[in-house]
Amino acid sequence: MTLKTIVRGKVTGKILKSSQPINFLGSIDKKTGEITDQKHDLFGKKIADSILIFPNGIGSSVGAYTIYSLKSNNVAPAAMACQKVDLTVASGCALANIPLFILSSDEYENMKDGDEISLG
Amino acid sequence: MELTKDEEKSLNGEHGEALQTAYRILSATGEATDAEKLVPIHWAHVSGVNYNTIGDAGEEFLATLSKNAKFRVRTTVNPMGYDKDSVEKFGLDENFIQKQESIRESYKRMGAIPTFSCIPYELYDMPGEGTQVAFAETNAAIYANSIGKLKTNKESAFSALASAITGKSPYSDLRKDDSPTMSIAMKVSDPNELTFGLLGYFAGKVADKSVAISGVKNLDKRCNKSLCASMGTSGSCGKFVLDDNSNASEKVDFDEKEMQKVYDELNTTESGDLITLGSPQLGLEEMNDLSSMLKGRAFKKRCLIFCPRAIQEQARHLGYAGQLESAGCELMSDCCTCLTPLVTKKDVDKVTTNSIKGAYYYKNSSGLDVNLKPLSKIIEDETS
Numbered sequence: 001m002t003l004k005t006i007v008r009g010k011v012t013g014k015i016l017k018s019s020q021p022i023n024f025l026g027s028i029d030k031k032t033g034e035i036t037d038q039k040h041d042l043f044g045k046k047i048a049d050s051i052l053i054f055p056n057g058i059g060s061s062v063g064a065y066t067i068y069s070l071k072s073n074n075v076a077p078a079a080m081a082c083q084k085v086d087l088t089v090a091s092g093c094a095l096a097n098i099p100l101f102i103l104s105s106d107e108y109e110n111m112k113d114g115d116e117i118s119l120g
Numbered sequence: 121m122e123l124t125k126d127e128e129k130s131l132n133g134e135h136g137e138a139l140q141t142a143y144r145i146l147s148a149t150g151e152a153t154d155a156e157k158l159v160p161i162h163w164a165h166v167s168g169v170n171y172n173t174i175g176d177a178g179e180e181f182l183a184t185l186s187k188n189a190k191f192r193v194r195t196t197v198n199p200m201g202y203d204k205d206s207v208e209k210f211g212l213d214e215n216f217i218q219k220q221e222s223i224r225e226s227y228k229r230m231g232a233i234p235t236f237s238c239i240p241y242e243l244y245d246m247p248g249e250g251t252q253v254a255f256a257e258t259n260a261a262i263y264a265n266s267i268g269k270l271k272t273n274k275e276s277a278f279s280a281l282a283s284a285i286t287g288k289s290p291y292s293d294l295r296k297d298d299s300p301t302m303s304i305a306m307k308v309s310d311p312n313e314l315t316f317g318l319l320g321y322f323a324g325k326v327a328d329k330s331v332a333i334s335g336v337k338n339l340d341k342r343c344n345k346s347l348c349a350s351m352g353t354s355g356s357c358g359k360f361v362l363d364d365n366s367n368a369s370e371k372v373d374f375d376e377k378e379m380q381k382v383y384d385e386l387n388t389t390e391s392g393d394l395i396t397l398g399s400p401q402l403g404l405e406e407m408n409d410l411s412s413m414l415k416g417r418a419f420k421k422r423c424l425i426f427c428p429r430a431i432q433e434q435a436r437h438l439g440y441a442g443q444l445e446s447a448g449c450e451l452m453s454d455c456c457t458c459l460t461p462l463v464t465k466k467d468v469d470k471v472t473t474n475s476i477k478g479a480y481y482y483k484n485s486s487g488l489d490v491n492l493k494p495l496s497k498i499i500e501d502e503t504s
Contacts, residue, residue: 004151005151006148006151006152007148021355021356023353023484025173025459025485026480026481026484026485027484030175030177036484037484039385056356057356058324058354058355058356059258059352059353059354059355060167060173060258060352060353061167061168061256061257061258061261061274061275061276061277061280062167062168062170062173062174062256062277063276063277064168064276064277064278064279065168065173065174065175065177065178065277065278066173068177068178068181068278069174069175069176069177069178071177072176072177072180073177084356085152085153086152086274086276086356087149087152087153087273087274087275087276087279088276088277089152090148090149090151090152090153090276090279091145091148091149091276091277091278091279091282092276092278093148094144094145094147094148094149094278095141095144095145095181095278100148100152102152
């Protein structure tokens with residue numbers, strides 16, 4: 001894989017994959033790391049320690065603080081990888097030191113939910 | 121992204137921890153958006169002020185950062201969690217107030233102007249066309265790019281904060297003059313501000329970085345703000361242009377059917393226990409307009425109106441504030457309809473509003489039912 005690295009780091013973990021964009025402010029509980037948006041395909045899932053794979057971030061600029069809070073509360077993903085990285089996800093991961101990668105559409109397609117993977 | 125020697129030194133920590141943190145953020149956002157360099161910006165607008173949204177981790181981060189960081193450009197700030205003047209009416213706990221005051225102090229120490237507003241574009245004259253700024257708060261970023269003729273990325277809370285500290289921001293797509301690759305044809309007749317809110321929410325979902333909209337002419341301020349705020353809520357799109365002759369390769373229609381879909385996603389009830397107006401906060405023109413619409417009428421339910429402190433003071437001076445209060449409105453400043461601890465499940469189950477952005481956060485973050493109506497209909501149904 002020729003991933004583009006946005007925030008450096010080496011990680012191994014289980015893939016938690018979503019086919020929907022994520023609004024970190026509106027749809028994740030920052031204390032538990034649980035997805036609270038009932039319409040989201042990851043509803044009820046906990047993102048802690050996963051390799052969180054999703055198309056892109058959307059919505060509020062304050063979502064960056066949610067990412068930082070998830071890390072401070074020890075419920076952050078081990079790493080994130082998106083097809084398109086917006087400024088909210090990029091800056092949140094940079095400050096929280098969560099490895100972040102950009103995936104091509106083929107790479108995104110090939111990532112299977114539940115698989116163990118090493119990145120970075 | 122290429123950094124100058126001086127920027128590189130800052131990134132390596134040679135100019136202190138605060139600048140290092142700021143450059144680490146800008147390097148990541150620059151890489152993520154394929155920017156080739158950083159450019160100077162002349163105004164930063166920072167989000168991440170409300171304790172309700174940034175929490176303990178955010179409060180502690182800002183307290184530490186503000187020991188060393190100083191803003192280098194004019195920096196305005198987003199709403200916080202409450203209005204100090206009426207905070208005792210809402211029964212907030214001591215911890216909330218203490219943490220919110222700490223956040224306010226941190227921003228003050230760094231040199232922020234205490235605007236506590238999501239409409240910085242109505243508090244200051246707009247700088248010259250093409251001026252580079254860095255606006256977080258998505259409605260403000262989209263407004264700046266689309267109506268203010270300024271240039272900003274759709275900044276995040278941290279990227280705008282980093283820009284305030286460094287005076288720089290990545291030279292990413294929205295700062296360049298690329299034309300939109302998608303055009304949306306507005307097919308709904310007789311639109312009001314709620315229609316444009318629904319259009320914006322739809323556009324945010326389907327469009328990429330920027331979008332052209334055809335079939336729309338001369339929007340008034342209320343419609344413009346509604347469009348900007350809802351577009352920012354649903355997607356990552358940071359700019360729109362009204363253009364009937366766009367050469368965008370992808371074209372989609374926004375018709376009654378599409379509009380109904382968005383409405384059904386966000387509207388969950390047919391009436392509310394409480395009315396809220398002002399997401400985005402109301403400007404002076406809207407306060408004037410609303411006070412005229414309410415002449416001789418009064419709300420039958422509680423109605424909260426959110427506007428910046430500076431606007432409330434002007435409105436008081438000009439008589440609009442008194443007229444609105446006579447009609448039963450409560451004026452709230454320094455805070456916002458969405459994500460305030462003032463409107464929660466503890467006191468209310470269902471809210472009536474004309475704001476799509478408000479509806480989204482009431483529903484998804486506060487777990488409230490939402491009744492969406494245009495302002496004219498709210499006044500017709502809820503006043504006598």
